[in-house]
Amino acid sequence: MAEQFDVTIIGSGPGGYVAAVRGAQVGLKVALVEKESGARLGGTCGLRGCIPTKALLQAAHLYEKAEHFADWGIKIENLGYDWTQVQKRKSDVVAKNSAGVSYLMKKHKITVFNGFGKIAGKGKVEVELEGGKKETIETKNIIIATGSVVRPIPGFEVDSKQVVNSDQILELERVPKSMIVMGSGAVGVEFASVYSRFGCETTVVELLDRIVPVEDAEVSKELARAFKKRGIKTETGIKLDKLQKSKTGVKATGKDSKGKDVTFEAEMFLVAVGRMPYLEKLGLENTKVVVNPRGTIKVNEYCETDEPNVYAIGDVIDTAWLAHLASKEGILVVEKIAGKKVEPINHRLVPNCTYCDPEVASVGLTEAKAKEEGYDVKVGKFPFSASGKARILGETDGFVKIVSEKKYDEVLGVHIIGPHATELLAEACVAMALETTADELGRTIHAHPTVSESVMEAAEGVHDLTIHI
Numbered sequence: 454m455a456e457q458f459d460v461t462i463i464g465s466g467p468g469g470y471v472a473a474v475r476g477a478q479v480g481l482k483v484a485l486v487e488k489e490s491g492a493r494l495g496g497t498c499g500l501r502g503c504i505p506t507k508a509l510l511q512a513a514h515l516y517e518k519a520e521h522f523a524d525w526g527i528k529i530e531n532l533g534y535d536w537t538q539v540q541k542r543k544s545d546v547v548a549k550n551s552a553g554v555s556y557l558m559k560k561h562k563i564t565v566f567n568g569f570g571k572i573a574g575k576g577k578v579e580v581e582l583e584g585g586k587k588e589t590i591e592t593k594n595i596i597i598a599t600g601s602v603v604r605p606i607p608g609f610e611v612d613s614k615q616v617v618n619s620d621q622i623l624e625l626e627r628v629p630k631s632m633i634v635m636g637s638g639a640v641g642v643e644f645a646s647v648y649s650r651f652g653c654e655t656t657v658v659e660l661l662d663r664i665v666p667v668e669d670a671e672v673s674k675e676l677a678r679a680f681k682k683r684g685i686k687t688e689t690g691i692k693l694d695k696l697q698k699s700k701t702g703v704k705a706t707g708k709d710s711k712g713k714d715v716t717f718e719a720e721m722f723l724v725a726v727g728r729m730p731y732l733e734k735l736g737l738e739n740t741k742v743v744v745n746p747r748g749t750i751k752v753n754e755y756c757e758t759d760e761p762n763v764y765a766i767g768d769v770i771d772t773a774w775l776a777h778l779a780s781k782e783g784i785l786v787v788e789k790i791a792g793k794k795v796e797p798i799n800h801r802l803v804p805n806c807t808y809c810d811p812e813v814a815s816v817g818l819t820e821a822k823a824k825e826e827g828y829d830v831k832v833g834k835f836p837f838s839a840s841g842k843a844r845i846l847g848e849t850d851g852f853v854k855i856v857s858e859k860k861y862d863e864v865l866g867v868h869i870i871g872p873h874a875t876e877l878l879a880e881a882c883v884a885m886a887l888e889t890t891a892d893e894l895g896r897t898i899h900a901h902p903t904v905s906e907s908v909m910e911a912a913e914g915v916h917d918l919t920i921h922i
């Protein structure tokens with residue numbers, strides 16, 4: 454008789470592999486199926502998303518810092534960069550990370566099947582292994598963690614050379630002279646920050662009326678200002694509708710918010726919008742799983758689909774498409790399968806981080822959203838220009854903004870733009886998870902000199918008690 458697993462997870466991204474590890478920790482017999490050739494584990498996040506982009510951003514950050522070393526009295530002659538080495542280091546980080554995931558699978562005795570997984574009926578996952586051989590896994594539960602892929606945008610077809618998507622831009626062999634970035638979400642502004650710092654003339658074009666439109670409006674404004682200082686152009690309220698290619702570059706045309714024709718020309722065009730859940734040939738027709746009109750899988754707050762014992766997590770469902778959320782959804786599901794008491798995820802507490810320059814990070818409600826929800830809002834703000842540590846770092850752009858409310862003094866949202874914003878946010882996440890008041894956050898002793906003092910000062914600002922402004 455075939456080996457029986459308690460749970461089979463299809464997909465090894467941050468949703469799938471984290472679910473596998475926790476599943477094993479709580480005593481389940483776990484199988485993990487990954488189609489990526491050579492059993493490269495880690496999914497979009499590890500191979501084509503979070504990890505490689507941040508590796509490139511770190512190189513860009515260091516290069517930009519080095520350009521200003523003279524301000525610190527450090528002399529470097531003939532400063533330059535070797536793009537091949539930049540790419541190599543990024544690829545090394547990706548490979549090491551993926552090997553780390555494989556190590557975790559071995560450590561936790563998780564059986565990895567390298568092949569394409571398909572639900573073949575109740576309690577059955579058929580895997581087409583590399584080389585074409587098929588194997589059927591018998592399993593009590595199935596978790597769909599197949600993630601998302603780039604969605605083609607009609608009229609903006611990619612060719613890996615002049616018109617690229619987020620997968621292809623990671624593999625460029627040289628830095629283009631100029632680039633138009635369509636879309637100012639996290640992907641767009643992060644790649645703009647990478648390539649502009651290596652000398653590429655970059656223009657970010659956004660359909661909505663501000664860049665990073667999911668963030669607090671003041672953060673969008675500050676980022677546009679900081680980008681301008683760094684030579685990155687931002688054009689908002691623009692609907693691009695046509696792309697033409699020539700031997701030397703691309704020409705994108707469209708209309709601005711007043712209906713006026715606009716044209717942008719560059720050597721390269723990055724399509725930084727559009728992803729879709731990846732459910733191809735997954736065998737959903739063999740189940741009662743319901744697919745929403747948007748292409749996502751319908752689940753309840755425990756990630757249960759309409760088919761008993763089949764769950765879906767991460768980028769295939771309607772919650773925010775973020776690695777850390779996919780992981781927490783995976784943990785919730787396997788703990789539930791193991792019979793543990795679990796609580797649905799509070800989506801208001803999911804952090805959102807963008808690793809552009811300067812970094813942007815937020816959790817909870819924006820000021821506008823808090824007002825819309827009827828809170829009697831009180832805001833505290835602290836600029837990094839008043840922080841001793843930010844001055845030491847030479848990174849004084851940005852601020853911390855705390856959105857609170859008058860009745861209970863509860864922290865409703867924290868919005869940070871500036872140095873180490875993505876690390877600073879963790880404190881805000883803990884504070885909000887524990888329903889900390891602005892007063893408590895402001896009274897918590899923060900070490901000096903640190904950039905984290907700015908969070909404390911912004912919290913004190915809610916009661917007009919900041920010390921350093």
Ligand SMILES: Cc1cc2nc3c(=O)[nH]c(=O)nc-3n(C[C@H](O)[C@H](O)[C@H](O)COP(=O)(O)OP(=O)(O)OC[C@H]3O[C@@H](n4cnc5c(N)ncnc54)[C@H](O)[C@@H]3O)c2cc1C
Nearest residue numbers: 464466468488496497498502570599600767768774775776
């Ligand atoms: C450029 C970029 C940068 C990003 N940066 C960040 C960031 O900094 N922080 C963040 O939180 N999020 C980031 N994201 C989003 C993040 O990558 C995703 O939210 C996350 O990877 C989703 O995890 P997942 O486990 O749902 O799926 P994925 O990571 O997409 O993994 C799915 C896996 O399933 C496999 N698979 C699919 N179908 C099958 C099948 N039938 N059989 C076997 N295997 C299959 C795929 O090969 C893949 O390995 C970024 C995304 C992009 C594109």
